[in-house]
Amino acid sequence: MTVLAAAEHRRGGLRDVSYELISAGRELADALGTEFYVAVIGGTVAEFAEQLNREGVDVIYTVAEGEEFNHGVYTQAIASLAADLDPAVVMMPNSVNGLDYAPAVASGLERPLVTDVVGFEVTDGVTAVREMYASKVETTLSIDADRFCVTIRPNEWPGAEGTGDAEVREHDIEIDDSRVRSTVTGFQEVGGGDIDISDADVLVSVGRGIEEEENIELIEELADTLGATLSSSRPIVDAGWLPKNRQVGQSGKVVTPDIYIAIGISGAVQHVAGMKGAETIVAINTDPNAPIFDLADYAIVDDLFEVVPELTAQFG
Amino acid sequence: MKILVTVKEVAEAADDFELSENGLDIDERYLEYDLNEWDEYAVEEAVSIAEETDDADVEVVSVTIGPERSEETIRMALAKGVDRAIRIWDGTIEETDLLDVEARAEILAAVVADEEPDLVLTGVQANDDGFGATGVALADTIGFEWAAVVNHLDLDVAEGIAHVHRELEGGVEELTDVELPAVLSIQTGINEPRYASLRGIRQAQSKEIAPYGLSDLGLDAAIVDSPLSLTSMYEPETESSATVFEGDPSEEAGQLAELLRDRGVVEA
Ligand SMILES: Cc1cc2nc3c(=O)[nH]c(=O)nc-3n(C[C@H](O)[C@H](O)[C@H](O)COP(=O)(O)OP(=O)(O)OC[C@H]3O[C@@H](n4cnc5c(N)ncnc54)[C@H](O)[C@@H]3O)c2cc1C
Ligand SMILES: Nc1ncnc2c1ncn2[C@@H]1O[C@H](COP(=O)(O)O)[C@@H](O)[C@H]1O
Numbered sequence: 001m002t003v004l005a006a007a008e009h010r011r012g013g014l015r016d017v018s019y020e021l022i023s024a025g026r027e028l029a030d031a032l033g034t035e036f037y038v039a040v041i042g043g044t045v046a047e048f049a050e051q052l053n054r055e056g057v058d059v060i061y062t063v064a065e066g067e068e069f070n071h072g073v074y075t076q077a078i079a080s081l082a083a084d085l086d087p088a089v090v091m092m093p094n095s096v097n098g099l100d101y102a103p104a105v106a107s108g109l110e111r112p113l114v115t116d117v118v119g120f121e122v123t124d125g126v127t128a129v130r131e132m133y134a135s136k137v138e139t140t141l142s143i144d145a146d147r148f149c150v151t152i153r154p155n156e157w158p159g160a161e162g163t164g165d166a167e168v169r170e171h172d173i174e175i176d177d178s179r180v181r182s183t184v185t186g187f188q189e190v191g192g193g194d195i196d197i198s199d200a201d202v203l204v205s206v207g208r209g210i211e212e213e214e215n216i217e218l219i220e221e222l223a224d225t226l227g228a229t230l231s232s233s234r235p236i237v238d239a240g241w242l243p244k245n246r247q248v249g250q251s252g253k254v255v256t257p258d259i260y261i262a263i264g265i266s267g268a269v270q271h272v273a274g275m276k277g278a279e280t281i282v283a284i285n286t287d288p289n290a291p292i293f294d295l296a297d298y299a300i301v302d303d304l305f306e307v308v309p310e311l312t313a314q315f316g
Numbered sequence: 317m318k319i320l321v322t323v324k325e326v327a328e329a330a331d332d333f334e335l336s337e338n339g340l341d342i343d344e345r346y347l348e349y350d351l352n353e354w355d356e357y358a359v360e361e362a363v364s365i366a367e368e369t370d371d372a373d374v375e376v377v378s379v380t381i382g383p384e385r386s387e388e389t390i391r392m393a394l395a396k397g398v399d400r401a402i403r404i405w406d407g408t409i410e411e412t413d414l415l416d417v418e419a420r421a422e423i424l425a426a427v428v429a430d431e432e433p434d435l436v437l438t439g440v441q442a443n444d445d446g447f448g449a450t451g452v453a454l455a456d457t458i459g460f461e462w463a464a465v466v467n468h469l470d471l472d473v474a475e476g477i478a479h480v481h482r483e484l485e486g487g488v489e490e491l492t493d494v495e496l497p498a499v500l501s502i503q504t505g506i507n508e509p510r511y512a513s514l515r516g517i518r519q520a521q522s523k524e525i526a527p528y529g530l531s532d533l534g535l536d537a538a539i540v541d542s543p544l545s546l547t548s549m550y551e552p553e554t555e556s557s558a559t560v561f562e563g564d565p566s567e568e569a570g571q572l573a574e575l576l577r578d579r580g581v582v583e584a
Contacts, residue, residue: 010488015485094448095485096465096482096483097484099448099449099452099464099501100452100462100463100464100465100482101452102449102452103417103421103450103451103452103453103456104452104455104456104462106418106449106453107418107421107452107453107456107457112416112542112544113416113417113418113447113449113453114544115417115447115448116446116447127547131552132444132445132446132549133327133328133329133342134443134444136329136551137329137335137342137550137551137552138549138550138551139546139548139550140546140547140549141414141545141546141547142544142545143543143544144545145543148543181461181495182461182462182463182492182493182495183492183493184490184491184492185491185492186490186491187484187488187489187491188481188488188489188491189488189489190487190489225582226576226581228581234504234505235504238504238505239508244487250485250486251484251485252487254486258579259576259579282572282575283558286331289331289333289551293554293558294552294554294555295556296556297558297559298558298559298560298561298575299556299559299561300560300561300568300569301560302565302568303565306565308569310565310566310568310569310570311569311572311573314570314573315573315582
């Protein structure tokens with residue numbers, strides 16, 4: 001019985017979530033009293049293995065197949081490792097690529113899957129903690145199975161540090177090419193243009209609470225008055241109200257301003273991923289339970305349409 | 317050509333919600349139901365493919381696993397141009413507290429077997445329990461190829477390929493060619509979902525919503541059994557250490573203004 005975690009890399013580098021998987025995987029392996037293995041599939045696996053050799057890893061399996069992520073290769077590689085090692089837990093990241101292969105791994109192995117886990121409790125069995133209803137509640141899910149798959153939420157566990165003494169083993173597999181039916185043809189950067197919001201010292205950020213496109217003006221005025229830069233959550237960009245380069249979050253920009261003022265933004269995990277590093281966070285939101293308040297240093301629980309004009313007027 | 321779109325009715329919790337008596341869900345009184353945001357984009361994508369394809373008979377069929385209440389949501393999809401709908405529900409599903417990813421994939425797989433679509437579109441995630449897994453699990457179950465988190469789709473039916481962009485983290489998109497038939501999980505922002513027209517809403521009234529139970533699909537009741545069970549729900553302990561500015565809006569704004577002046581954002 002072991003815990004096996006799959007590392008993630010892109011365009012030549014391991015992603016942070018790989019080290020978080022080591023922390024989460026080690027924690028769960030300890031609770032279960034088992035060994036902890038890491039698999040790295042594709043790319044410069046020997047180099048990756050060296051970097052993944054952090055404290056707590058018992059064995060690192062390298063699968064030298066392909067350069068970039070391909071779900072056809074990943075599912076086959078993990079199925080092959082699972083057949084050899086029979087891990088109790090297969091742990092994957094709840095990243096965009098995780099979304100693309102973890103459910104297929106679980107389905108192929110006929111194991112239950114719990115995604116986007118933020119914590120584990122181990123007593124008689126394993127219980128996973130996850131959020132529901134747009135992070136307004138937490139739930140515990142008990143997993144009544146000897147073998148299962150999980151994905152962990154990025155940024156929840158600290159990245160593992162320290163140099164480990166893991167053994168590195170090459171794992172050779174025969175890829176069935178008829179089951180690789182997607183081809184990555186390239187990458188494209190988006191969200192460039194006239195402005196880089198990650199340079200700003202003060203960001204005034206607007207979310208879906210603004211309701212209508214014409215109301216954005218209200219927030220623009222505030223930003224102008226403060227000499228701040230305007231940014232937003234995703235729905236504002238999806239709706240075409242602001243260009244992509246204004247989007248803060250997982251699929252937009254990561255920003256670390258001195259002050260981040262979130263107006264009508266709930267604080268979804270993918271948004272928070274982009275702004276949690278701000279030095280001071282101010283949130284204006286009508287919902288006292290909005291998750292953004294867990295992060296905020298200063299809070300106004302009120303209607304933005306009342307507060308924002310008053311605020312702009314203060315500097316008039 | 318036929319496109320199957322999965323459509324979920326999701327619940328949103330009101331600001332002042334309370335948990336239900338058994339502590340396993342939010343009290344029904346505080347839940348508001350709507351078409352899942354991601355599915356709205358999947359519906360739009362399917363309907364616009366149908367409109368833009370020369371081949372006049374592209375049929376768009378939606379499928380929902382949901383109680384009778386969800387017909388209201390399904391009608392919204394029909395009003396936006398979905399041709400007909402399938403709704404799956406019965407006593408067995410009703411009594412299941414947690415319809416896990418595997419069970420959902422099995423049920424949807426039975427619909428795929430009946431309908432034989434060329435393309436299946438799902439949302440990236442459902443906004444209530446947010447497993448983010450149904451589409452890809454379904455693809456594996458039915459042996460279709462797939463792509464998750466698709467924010468651009470260019471369908472080449474003659475070639476049998478979907479050219480997609482997958483939206484990765486940090487403003488990077490992956491360009492991928494996916495063999496058809498395929499399941500694609502659709503990301504918000506891929507298109508601009510239309511509002512239903514009055515004509516659409518009227519037409520939706522006469523469109524078919526076919527009700528099926530598990531046995532109609534040739535499925536055994538045991539497929540809903542899950543090793544997963546929801547054991548508790550609670551409001552997360554707030555980690556908030558925020559200073560709350562109190563008072564009326566002008567007082568709140570005054571305190572924030574003072575903070576911003578102190579911080580040198582604007583001259584004192
Ligand atoms: C793969 C993936 C990637 C994603 N990437 C990103 C990303 O990069 N960035 C991002 O932001 N999101 C991203 N999302 C989307 C994310 O999950 C949320 O849907 C989004 O962040 C919600 O934006 P919001 O807070 O503006 O809207 P909502 O969640 O709808 O929140 C609106 C808020 O406004 C408040 N409000 C309403 N009226 C008022 C009023 N009058 N005054 C004050 N407050 C009011 C409400 O209480 C609510 O809290 C991603 C999702 C996925 C699945
Ligand atoms: N009960 C359901 N009925 C129809 N489609 C569903 C259902 N549950 C999930 N889906 C589809 O699967 C997508 C991802 O859901 P999930 O994996 O639950 O986050 C949703 O956007 C829907 O398109």
